[in-house]
Amino acid sequence: MPIAMSALMMPGLGQFFQRRWSAGALLSTGFLVCFAGFLAVVGRILVAYYRFAFDFTGGCEPDVRLGSGLGFLAGALAVYLVSLADVVVAYRRAVRRHEDAQRAAIAPPPRVP
Numbered sequence: 001m002p003i004a005m006s007a008l009m010m011p012g013l014g015q016f017f018q019r020r021w022s023a024g025a026l027l028s029t030g031f032l033v034c035f036a037g038f039l040a041v042v043g044r045i046l047v048a049y050y051r052f053a054f055d056f057t058g059g060c061e062p063d064v065r066l067g068s069g070l071g072f073l074a075g076a077l078a079v080y081l082v083s084l085a086d087v088v089v090a091y092r093r094a095v096r097r098h099e100d101a102q103r104a105a106i107a108p109p110p111r112v113p
Contacts, residue, residue, distance in 0.1 A: 011083035018090055027083045034076035041069030 012028025015021075048062035 008084070011080050014083065014087035018087070020090065023086065027079055027086070031076055031079040031083070034072050034079060037072035038069055038076060041066070041072060045069070
């Protein structure tokens with residue numbers, strides 16, 4: 001459960017807690033790149049509108065394109081969801097291996113005729 005909670009905070013953290021370093025680095029880097037791209041697009045839009053709002057010379061409304069920002073946001077959301085699914089699948093796989101190992105240790109020895 002703590003691993004899933006850490007994956008909710010930041011994609012890749014759950015993988016780091018599971019000691020899956022390459023998957024954690026890949027997912028956290030992918031998320032950070034996509035989210036930074038989204039913030040850059042939103043920042044440009046905000047700067048353009050603030051310039052327009054405080055330009056008292058009667059300039060025209062800024063040309064704002066939101067398509068690339070939505071693409072970055074969709075990419076960040078996709079990485080986030082993939083990270084959550086990956087943590088859950090890896091956790092279930094580890095639990096299943098642990099249970100199989102316990103069953104093998106508890107299993108009675110084969111009977112010798």
